[in-house]
Amino acid sequence: MTTFEALVERARALAAGGERAVLGITGAPGSGKTTLAEELVRALGSDAVAHVPMDGFHLADVELDRLGLRDRKGAPETFDALGYASLLRRIQEDEDDVVYAPGFERTLEQPIAGAIPVPRTARLVVTEGNYLLLVEPRWAKVRPLLTEVWYADLDRDERLRRLIERHIRFGKDETAAIDWATGTDERNATLIRATRDRADVIVPAELLCGIGTPPRRRSSGS
Numbered sequence: 001m002t003t004f005e006a007l008v009e010r011a012r013a014l015a016a017g018g019e020r021a022v023l024g025i026t027g028a029p030g031s032g033k034t035t036l037a038e039e040l041v042r043a044l045g046s047d048a049v050a051h052v053p054m055d056g057f058h059l060a061d062v063e064l065d066r067l068g069l070r071d072r073k074g075a076p077e078t079f080d081a082l083g084y085a086s087l088l089r090r091i092q093e094d095e096d097d098v099v100y101a102p103g104f105e106r107t108l109e110q111p112i113a114g115a116i117p118v119p120r121t122a123r124l125v126v127t128e129g130n131y132l133l134l135v136e137p138r139w140a141k142v143r144p145l146l147t148e149v150w151y152a153d154l155d156r157d158e159r160l161r162r163l164i165e166r167h168i169r170f171g172k173d174e175t176a177a178i179d180w181a182t183g184t185d186e187r188n189a190t191l192i193r194a195t196r197d198r199a200d201v202i203v204p205a206e207l208l209c210g211i212g213t214p215p216r217r218r219s220s221g222s
């Protein structure tokens with residue numbers, strides 16, 4: 001079975017030649033993509049590795065309202081997919097001393113421009129999000145910009161448990177949390193599950209359960 005140490009070595013090898021490499025991690029909502037990316041960065045050393053979440057390309061609420069998409073937040077059409085591809089292209093071109101990526105603030109549920117510096121020293125960039133392997137035209141521009149893509153394959157029951165817990169931690173009541181996790185999140189999970197076979201590596205549930213920790217209440221979470 002794949003171990004976390006084996007994944008760390010695989011990630012390290014991607015950038016071993018000195019060329020900048022971009023590792024993508026995808027998987028359904030709550031499958032542990034952010035946690036895996038953070039653990040990889042911790043294991044590889046933060047100078048040489050940067051973490052760029054796709055979540056920074058959420059459209060802001062003001063634009064979702066204008067488009068009438070606020071109740072579908074998190075669906076493929078609620079992100080700036082072309083902006084994400086454009087940032088990945090800039091990272092791959094490796095011409096600037098620093099490339100700034102947007103972050104996503106979970107309490108505000110809004111993207112924040114200029115939140116994440118990707119310095120020249122970062123030869124490996126780990127990017128993670130829902131739609132890295134989607135085939136629809138806008139998202140299809142992303143895969144060619146990634147060196148390889150891993151799929152976080154957490155089982156549905158555990159995923160739902162974690163999602164509901166996180167929705168409650170960030171302010172939803174229990175009914176709203178369950179509705180969102182089994183409605184909007186689940187529709188997105190179905191789209192993402194259909195992209196699983198396009199991944200280079202499947203990261204199994206046992207491995208995902210062995211990293212990260214259950215969040216403490218009122219921690220900032222991810």
Ligand SMILES: Nc1ncnc2c1ncn2[C@@H]1O[C@H](COP(=O)(O)OP(=O)(O)OP(=O)(O)O)[C@@H](O)[C@H]1O
Pocket residue numbers: 027028029030031032033034035036130162163166208209210211212213214215221222
């Ligand atoms: N080993 C673990 N045991 C229990 N909960 C965990 C564990 N690892 C991570 N979590 C929690 O599970 C939740 C989902 O993890 P994470 O944020 O990494 O998933 P994600 O795939 O990035 O989710 P999203 O698609 O919503 O961004 C988080 O609240 C995280 O703190």
Ligand SMILES: [Mg+2]
Pocket residue numbers: 033034035055222
């Ligand atoms: Mg995440």
